[in-house]
Amino acid sequence: MKEYFILQFKMQNRQLTAWGIEPVIGYVLGLFAFMVLSIKLFEATQFAEYFYMVVALSVVLKWNEVNRNDFLKLCYSRKGYIKIRIIENLLVSIAFISFLLVQEKYLSSVLLAISVCLFSLIDLKSKSSFTVPTPFYKHPFEFALGFRTNYILYLFAYLLALMAIYVDNFNLGIFALLLTLVSCLSYYTNSEDAFYVWVFSLSPKEFIRYKLKNIIHYATLLCLPITISLSLFFYTKIDIILGVQCIGYLFIFTTMLAKYSVFPEKINIRFGIVxxxxxxxxxxxxxxxxxxxxxxTKKLKEILQ
Known part of the structure; x- marks a missing residue:
């Protein structure tokens, strides 16, 4: 089991090196950025602890990939597998748990620690052929795939919006809107196979316009329940609501451009910092x-033409 974590550590170092970042510098900068963003978040809203828990659990769920876990089960006994998953989940969430303790959010930190441990016992492998329906089937793949992965997050965001209206807290409603937009942004951090770009009979500029149209169309559709609800109950602040929505489009569009600026390679950590x-x-x-x-346009021209 010790060898497994040593191997994971070496693989992570190699990934940072491949991105052109010295591992030690990368870890220091990552920790610094995490602390700065965390402090700003807790200064901005009283609901930061709940956002922390959602983000940490989302990251933990990303590690609960079926093929990877099946491989671990083949290599280790049941007891060894559970130990590895618990340690992994705690390592992934330790920064969040620690900062919650620093902020004296003791109950949230304990609940998060217990939750990530329990998640190690959950096998998300589906035993049914049921597929979550989406309204995005005409224009795959980002929103169709992303929605099926994060539909629980949207339910959570919509619930937060209802809570914001119930307790008359506009900031909580804006947080729910931002959570939805950030989820949409995350869809463009993964690159598809070059074939799924090549099949388009479009010029690079037309392809980018097509992607932008999809972003505005589908991001609006996902945010619509929150946007309409907040506009009805906080109508005096509709300019802020629409402003946040438009800025969200801009950031999603920027991420999409970043993806295709290095296509078919993946977006590196440098863009995340920027x-x-x-x-x-x-x-x-x-x-x-x-x-x-x-x-x-330069990268897409190599594939589309």
Missing amino acids: LALTVWLPLLLVLIIPYLYIQS
Whole structure:
């Protein structure tokens, strides 16, 4: 079991090196960015602890991939497998648990620790042929795949919006809207096979316009229950609601351009750092978007034409 974690650590170091980042520097910068974002989040909203728990559990669920877990079950006994999964889940969530303790959110930190341990016992492998229906079947693949993966998160966001209306807390409603938009943004962090781009009989510019249309159409559809509800009950702040919605489109579009600017390679950690900076300095998008657009058209031209 010790050898397994040593191997995972070495693989992580190699991944950082492949991205052009010295592992030690990467870990230090990652921890620093996590602390800064965490502090800003807890200063911005009183519901930061719940956001923490959702994000941590979402990350843990990403590690509960069926094929990977099946491989671990083949290599280790049942007891060894459970130990590995518990340790992995705790390592992934330890930063969140620690910061909750620093913020004196003791109950949330304990619940999170218990939850990630229980998640190690859950096998998400489906035994039925049931597929979650989506309204996105005409334009795969980002939203159709993403919705089926994160539909529980949307239910949670819609519940938060209802709670915001019930307790008359506008900030909680905006948080629910942001949670939905961030989920949509995450769909464009994974690259498809080049074949699924090649099949389009479009120029690079037309392809990018097609993707932008899908972003606006489907992100609007997912945010609509929250947007309408908040607009009805907080109608004096409709300008803020629509402003957040439009900025969300802009960030999703930027991420999409970033994906195709390095296509068919995956987005590296450098873009994640740049995107985090634009959250605090949105004017950077004025420089970033044109650059990514030019790079995207160059990469897409190699495949589409």
